[in-house]
Amino acid sequence: MKKIVLxxxxxxxxxxxxxxxxxxxxxxxxxxxxxxxxxxxxxERCKNLDLPCQIFGRKEFREDLSVLTDIQAIQPDLIVLAxxxxxxPSAYVDAFPDKIINIHPALLPKxxxxxxxxxxVHEAVVANNEQESGITIHYVNEKYDDGxxxxxxxxxxxxxxxxxDVASKVHxxxxxxxxxxxxxxxxx
Numbered sequence: 001m002k003k004i005v006l007x008x009x010x011x012x013x014x015x016x017x018x019x020x021x022x023x024x025x026x027x028x029x030x031x032x033x034x035x036x037x038x039x040x041x042x043x044e045r046c047k048n049l050d051l052p053c054q055i056f057g058r059k060e061f062r063e064d065l066s067v068l069t070d071i072q073a074i075q076p077d078l079i080v081l082a083x084x085x086x087x088x089p090s091a092y093v094d095a096f097p098d099k100i101i102n103i104h105p106a107l108l109p110k111x112x113x114x115x116x117x118x119x120x121v122h123e124a125v126v127a128n129n130e131q132e133s134g135i136t137i138h139y140v141n142e143k144y145d146d147g148x149x150x151x152x153x154x155x156x157x158x159x160x161x162x163x164x165d166v167a168s169k170v171h172x173x174x175x176x177x178x179x180x181x182x183x184x185x186x187x188x
Contacts, residue, residue: 002186005076006033007084010118012042014082014103014174019049021179028186031074034067036086062089071096077186081140082178085117090142100140101185103178105170107152108136112145122163122170132156133166135173137181151181 004022008015015033022028033046033053046053060066068091071079081088081102088100104112106121116124125133134154139147153176155169 002028002078003031003074003076004028004182004186005031005071005074005079007079007081008033008035008040008042009037009085010040010042010083012040012045012083013171014178015042016045016049017175018080018082018179018182019051022183025183028183031076034071036061036084042083061086065089065091068092068095078182079140080182083118087114087144088140088142093141098139101150101182102138102140102145102147103174104136104138104145105133105167105174106136107132107134107154108138108145108149112136114144116145119163119167122166125157125166126161126163129159130157133170135170135177137178150185151177153177 006015006018019030022030030051033042033051035042035053035055038055043053056067072095077099079096079100093100105118106112106125111121111124132154134152136149137151138149141147153173155173157166
């Protein structure tokens with residue numbers, strides 16, 4: 001049985017999509033979801049999916065590392081950042097080398113780094129008149145959006161696309177390819 005732990009800071013649509021993707025797979029267990037946002041809709045999604053969800057703050061994540069201790073007790077095969085906005089401390093990267101992955105809503109190395117998430121990314125893509133965007137699934141290291149790339153998927157953009165249009169195209173790629181990439185990593 002392969003165990004996955006998920007992290008999210010917002011609505012949790014990727015969390016729900018991943019959970020549903022693996023629902024019938026008896027070889028994969030979604031063990032727990034962690035969120036740093038006590039108002040995140042992912043908490044409600046977890047209730048609806050009957051999935052354990054832990055809310056934590058900076059102290060538990062960065063200082064006393066109680067979140068890391070909790071994860072180590074689970075012994076996950078993979079930690080998936082599915083819309084998680086905090087930088088992951090090196091203690092986690094060291095404890096789980098090449099076992100933490102993230103999805104970014106752009107084609108890295110473009111539009112990555114601190115502050116480049118969600119709508120900010122899509123607005124920058126439109127402002128720069130990009131002809132394509134997409135997703136990047138990558139390993140996590142101690143820097144934002146800097147780990148080795150696992151997979152990228154692209155979508156074409158039209159000259160009149162708004163940031164919302166780009167977001168819609170990118171979300172479609174996320175929902176299609178993120179679970180597949182997770183499954184491929186777990187088989188490796």
